Amino acid sequence: MFLNHGSFGACPRPVFETYQRWQLELERQPVAFLGRDLSERMRQPRIALSAFLGTGPDNIVGLVNATEGLNIVAQSLDLQPGDEILTTDHEYSALEKTWAYVARRTGAKIVTVKVPLPLVSEAEFTATLLAGMTERTKVLFLSHITSPTALVFPIEPAIAEARKRGIWSVIDGAHTPGHIPLDFDAMGVDFYSGNCHKWLMTPKGSAFLFVRPELQGMINPLVISHGWTADSKQPGAKGAFGNSPFIDELEMQGTRDPAAWLTVPAALDFRRDHGWDGVAADCRALAQETAARLRALTGLSALSSPEFCAPQMVAMPVPHIEDPVDFQKRLNERYGIEIPVFNWQDHSIVRVSVQGYNSKPQMDLLIEALTDMLALGQQPAKARQHG
Ligand SMILES: Cc1ncc(COP(=O)(O)O)c(C=O)c1O
Known part of the structure; x- marks a missing residue:
């Protein structure tokens, strides 16, 4: 996906x-x-x-x-x-x-x-x-x-x-x-x-x-x-x-x-023909909901308040990933997910885009994949929190 x-x-x-x-x-x-x-x-x-x-x-x-x-x-x-x-x-x-x-x-x-x-x-x-x-x-x-x-x-x-x-x-x-x-x-x-x-x-x-x-x-x-x-x-x-x-x-x-x-x-x-303002509003809602789920999962705070977040694209900090290129490749091979994963300054970031062809079940799979690959189910969120 x-x-x-x-x-x-x-x-x-x-x-x-x-x-x-x-x-x-x-x-x-x-x-x-x-x-x-x-x-x-x-x-x-x-x-x-x-x-x-x-x-x-x-x-x-x-x-x-x-x-x-x-x-x-x-x-x-x-x-x-x-x-x-x-x-x-x-x-x-x-x-x-x-x-x-x-x-x-x-x-x-x-x-x-x-x-x-x-x-x-x-x-x-x-x-x-x-x-x-x-x-x-x-x-x-x-x-x-x-x-x-x-x-x-x-x-x-x-x-x-x-x-x-x-x-x-x-x-x-x-x-x-x-x-x-x-x-x-x-x-x-x-x-x-x-x-x-x-x-x-x-x-x-x-x-x-x-x-x-x-x-x-x-x-x-x-x-x-x-x-x-x-x-x-x-x-x-x-x-x-x-x-x-x-x-x-x-x-x-x-x-x-x-x-x-x-x-x-x-x-x-x-x-115009497909009422894209409405589609975009739905995408924004799904992006924000996914960001909130990722925050709950990682315990890490967002990079901005919602008003400064791109409507259909959210960069979410995740716990440190040593080799993001390999992580991105494994996400693709194991779950079929194509998504950018990278280290920027002192953050590891997963950047989720939501367009009209994306869906809630896809976000569910993303959460499941990240929970698994970041081993997030295994320790209390508080222990992983930073700034
Ligand atoms: C902020 C920003 N500027 C410039 C570019 C370059 O776009 P293009 O390769 O289409 O010139 C990108 C590409 O993703 C971008 O994210």
Whole structure:
């Protein structure tokens, strides 16, 4: 059974069929598809998705994944030696590497603040970040939903404060589209990249980058291709396909398969047609109930109060696991359970994702498996408690 939608989730059949139709059309008529029609086709998902994200269609571009979107931003920012990139100790490893690469190339410095756990207060979270801001801070980089800890960071006040101080906010929203409501214009964020291939349930290889209109001129593509024009940085310049340079330079890059991006409208229709807000509410209830059962089982406290827990993804501390890779493999072999198990800081963590295809009996089996494999039935819970 599959309890790891957070890493790579399933795509609903009608959305996947739409994906395959796009791919068939591309292979049947590649010249028309990639040569004549692509720019217009890329626009339709932008129109549908931007409305869902609370912004205009000219403020997002379709990409392959959030790592790409965040790399575009990180490598576009004009950073100087000594500039500071403020971030937290909950960030995703690939993006930690991105910023380390940027810091090495520019001489900027990464300042990592430790977010106090359990996360129970927006004010405390914001104060922790503000305490890390200095005259040299140029970038605030935060996950909106964190990967190792599955927390929803209350990012809005820190973004507002960053804006006041002239600090660029760069948000990693890999887990947010289709998982929590988003309204970029209200949020006032500068740069935000998110995946459609997680909780919006498109096929893999579908993501977007949002950039506030005033900052789009700062963005440079990682790959120079057909969309680029020599005068793209001139005021009022158009891109090679008649959109803004931001859109044309990022979307029109060499020969590639855009089918996953083109399924975004179908994924949004699927949510609407199946009352997905209701499905998600049921998933959230099941996730919270499972978390409570795991807490009762292990005697270990949660990493946050419920309001900061990702609705459909819960990272639960469990008693220390020496070899989490082996533990995860054995859970799969013995019980057929696919779930992430890892050590993060001084916690061993099991991260449970709950999507529309998961069920209460699956959670029962998870509890049974963990009870067995962590030998939790055998000693009183109190003896295992910590902080
Ligand atoms: C917080 C976070 N950021 C970024 C990513 C990277 O996503 P992708 O591989 O789709 O770029 C992930 C992947 O799980 C993630 O959890």
